Amino acid sequence: MPEPEYGHEQELGPKIADALQTKAHAARGLQASGLAQVARKRVRRRRQTLIAGSAAVVVALSIGGVWGAIGGPSPVSTSADSSSAGGAGDADSREAAPSLPGPACPEQHPILTAGSHEAVQPGVGLDVELPVYGLQACRYRLLAGDTMLLGAATFNATTAQQVVDAIKVLPERNPTLPVFKCAPDTARPSEAIVLRFDTRLGIREIWVGYDGCSSAGFFTGSRTFGLYAAPLKLFMTGTVRPTGGTYLDHLKGW
Missing domain, CATH: 1.20.5 (Single alpha-helices involved in coiled-coils or other helix-helix interfaces)
Structure with a gap:
């Protein structure tokens, strides 16, 4: 092997x-x-x-x-909104913006002590060319020892402007109304109405005389407009509507 x-x-x-x-x-x-x-x-x-x-x-x-x-909220967008609000349109906004609503008809109004429904104080009367944004109609009793607020009503901007537009086209006197001759102690009216308008300048007023026997009409302190039914129908409603008056008794349509 x-x-x-x-x-x-x-x-x-x-x-x-x-x-x-x-x-x-x-x-x-x-x-x-x-x-x-x-x-x-x-x-x-x-x-x-x-x-x-x-x-x-x-x-x-x-x-x-x-x-x-x-x-x-966005800080950037807020700034943009603020700047746009304060831009070119700001002046127009201020021009058109109404004042804050005024207080309700005062219980103690200067008309109660003025001695006449014509005695509108300077700076208080309404410039009828000024836009208005609301109206408070205040009806007062003027009797000595018994002065008080009898009635009140509030109206929107549309009605307020309608009242002004109806007044400012009137003549200084309504020739259809009578001319009274009366003693001084009876000349003072028993009541009158104060129209308080909201404007961009604050509250401005027109005093309305329809009783007594000295004068009747719409008084601004600088201008006088005759007493006609067209404006009266717009605000003489409810508690603001008198039961009558020396001149109203001779005026139709109110």
């Missing part, structure tokens, strides 16, 4: 060991490479997650900003 070639086996042993070691190194390399890939994938996923989260925050902030601009 031939003898085994121990020398050849001895040569194969180291080769096999080297091959196994090379494979083991390769396997470890592949394993390390796989781990590296997994690590890199995890890093990428984390980076993508962070980017997505940042984008969501940006979107949320953007939506929040838009909502704030639409549904909430």
